[in-house]
Amino acid sequence: xxxxxxxxxxxxxxxxxxxxxxxxxxxxxxxxxxxxxxxxxxxxxxxxxxxxxxxxxxxxxxxxxxxxxxxxxxxxxxxxxxxxxxxxxxxxxxxxxxxxxxxxxxxxxxxxxxxxxxxxxxxxxxxxxxxxxxxxxxxxxxxx
Numbered sequence: 797x798x799x800x801x802x803x804x805x806x807x808x809x810x811x812x813x814x815x816x817x818x819x820x821x822x823x824x825x826x827x828x829x830x831x832x833x834x835x836x837x838x839x840x841x842x843x844x845x846x847x848x849x850x851x852x853x854x855x856x857x858x859x860x861x862x863x864x865x866x867x868x869x870x871x872x873x874x875x876x877x878x879x880x881x882x883x884x885x886x887x888x889x890x891x892x893x894x895x896x897x898x899x900x901x902x903x904x905x906x907x908x909x910x911x912x913x914x915x916x917x918x919x920x921x922x923x924x925x926x927x928x929x930x931x932x933x934x935x936x937x938x939x940x
Contacts, residue, residue: 821868830867892916 820828832853835845849865856863888903889896892915897903906912 821870828869831869832863832865833868892919 816831820831832849834849836842838845853863853865884899884901886900886903887896887898888900888906890906890912893906893912895906897906
């Protein structure tokens with residue numbers, strides 16, 4: 797595989813995992829099917845770690861019983877951090893990026909983001925250049 801194709805495959809995998817987590821695992825209160833995880837990292841142990849657990853889960857579903865394996869879903873009665881922060885309407889203004897941001901979680905993400913850091917460095921660089929220019933500028937005195 798070419799390096800670009802490997803990168804694209806990894807990005808697509810990350811996107812799929814994020815979608816599964818958001819859609820099925822991190823959303824209590826929605827009616828979603830149970831999600832079970834299997835460990836497919838070692839192909840030499842595929843039958844033991846993937847095939848056998850998957851077959852037992854399917855057989856339990858067919859039999860109408862509860863599988864031995866635990867689901868990866870979050871229990872209905874638990875609150876996730878996303879649920880806690882969902883009602884946060886605090887308003888933040890970023891003077892560096894000239895943006896208004898609503899919610900503390902998003903504000904913290906913005907402050908740690910690459911775009912904000914680049915804008916901050918750019919402003920600091922421009923400010924230091926202005927200071928250097930003003931320090932080096934000749935002073936003009938007028939005699940009266």
